[in-house]
C-alpha cells in the first residue's frame with residue numbers, strides 16, 4: 001500500500017521559497033575587492049537572482065544547460081547559486097586555482113555555454129577561453145566598463161524584469177549543480193548534484209549534531225564557493241535562514257577575523273591551512289578580536305593537525321570540529337561531534353576522539369573493505385572507505401570515464417584508507433589516490449611525473465607528498481637521470497612551470513640512482529615517501 005503523502009519535490013527552489021517567505025531580511029554581507037562591505041539581504045539577493053534568471057533565459061539558457069562561474073565568494077556568486085538551479089539549469093563552479101589548460105578541458109567537457117566571471121579573473125579566463133565553448137561571457141564587478149563582446153552583470157540585471165521570471169516545476173532528480181574533482185590520472189571527473197541531493201544534504205548538515213545551524217546564526221563562508229559548493233553552506237544557510245558573510249577576494253586571516261568580529265559570526269568552516277593562518281594571527285595578537293559569538297569552527301578537506309585543534313581550543317577558547325567530505329558527496333560526509341557515550345564526564349578520552357574525522361551525517365552509510373572483505377568497526381583494522389547514501393554520486397558525468405570507483409552492489413569507493421571505531425567514528429589513515437592535497441587543493445602526482453619524464457634528461461620520476469607546516473602536504477620529486485645527462489632542479493621546475501600552476505611545482509627535486517619498486521614493477525611510493533620524510537621533516541619550508 002502506498003502512503004498518502006504529497007509528492008513534494010525536494011529542490012533548490014523549494015529551499016528558496018522558504019528563505020523568501022521567512023528569512024528575507026536576514027543579512028548577506030560581502031567584502032568588496034577594495035575591502036569595503038556590501039550589505040544585502042536574502043530578499044534582495046533572491047530578487048536579483050530572478051532578474052539574473054530572466055537575463056540568462058534571454059541569452060538562450062535552457063533547463064539542463066550548464067552555466068559556469070569563475071568567481072570568488074561574494075553576494076553576486078550567491079545570486080548565481082540561486083538563479084541557475086532556480087531556472088532548471090546547472091550551476092557549474094570552476095575552480096580558479098586550477099591551471100588554465102585544466103579549466104579549458106573542464107569547461108569543454110561539461111559543455112558550459114555561458115560563464116559568469118569576476119572582473120579580476122578575466123585574465124585567467126582569457127587563458128582558456130579558446131579551449132572552451134562559451135557563447136556568452138558575463139563580467140561581474142562594480143565597474144561599468146566591460147571588454148567588447150562581453151556582458152556587464154549589473155547592466156544585464158538592470159535590464160531584466162523580475163516579474164518575467166516563470167518558475168518551472170523541477171524534478172527533484174534533475175541536476176542542479178556540477179563540480180569537477182581531481183582525477184588520479186590527472187583527468188578531472190564531473191560530479192552532478194541533483195536538487196534532491198542538495199536539499200537533503202542541507203537538512204542533514206544543519207542538524208543539531210551536524211553544523212547545528214539555525215536562523216540566529218551568522219555563517220562566514222571561508223571555504224571557496226568554487227570548491228565543492230562551499231560545502232553546501234549557501235544552501236544550508238538559506239534553508240535555515242542563517243546570515244551569510246563572504247570574504248570576497250580577501251580570505252586572509254586578518255580579514256576573516258575582522259569579519260568574525262564586526263559581523264558577529266557564529267559559525268565558520270574551512271580547510272586546515274586557513275585555520276593555521278588564523279591561529280597564527282590570534283597568537284600574535286591575543287585578545288585583539290572579539291570572537292565571543294563564534295560557537296563552531298569546522299575544519300575539513302584535509303586532516304586537521306592536533307596542534308591546530310589544541311591551539312584554537314586551549315589558547316583561544318574556540319570550538320573546532322573535524323570533518324571529512326568529498327566532492328562526490330555534496331560534500332560533507334562526517335563530523336567530529338562527541339556522541340553521548342563519549343561526552344559523559346567520566347568517559348575521558350575526548351581529545352583522542354575529537355581528532356578523528358567523526359560520524360556520518362544523516363542519509364549516509366559507511367563501510368570498510370580490504371582484500372578479505374568487510375572489516376569490523378574496531379578502531380584498529382583498516383580498509384578502504386566506501387560510502388552510499390542520499391547525496392553520494394551514483395556515477396560520474398560521462399560514466400565511461402568513471403574507472404571503477406563504484407562497486408557492483410552500489411557503493412562509492414572513496415580511495416581513502418580508514419578505520420572506524422565501535423562508536424562509529426571514522427579515522428582517515430591514508431589514501432590510495434595518487435594525489436597530494438596542498439592547502440586544501442589537489443595536485444596530481446601522476447600528471448607531474450608524466451611531465452617530468454617528458455624531459456629529455458629524465459629516465460624516471462616519482463612524485464610524493466611530504467608533510468608541511470602550513471600547506472600540510474607538498475610535492476617532492478624523485479628523479480632518475482638518463483645516463484650521461486644532467487639537469488638542475490631549477491631547470492626541471494621551469495620545465496613543469498609551462499604546464500602547471502606555480503603552487504603545483506615540487507618543493508624539492510631529489511636525484512636517485514633508482515626508484516624503489518614493488519614486486520610487480522610499480523613505484524613503491526610508500527617506501528619513497530618514508531625515506532623522503534626523513535629528509536624533509538614537517539618543519540621544512542622551501
Ligand code: AMP
Pocket residue numbers: 181228299300301302303304322323324325326327328331357414415416428431437442
Ligand atoms: P575533495 O573532493 O577535494 O573534497 O577531496 C576529498 C578528499 O579529501 C577525501 O577523499 C580525503 O582524501 C581528503 N579529505 C577530506 N577531508 C579530510 C579529513 N578531514 N581528513 C583527511 N582527509 C580528508
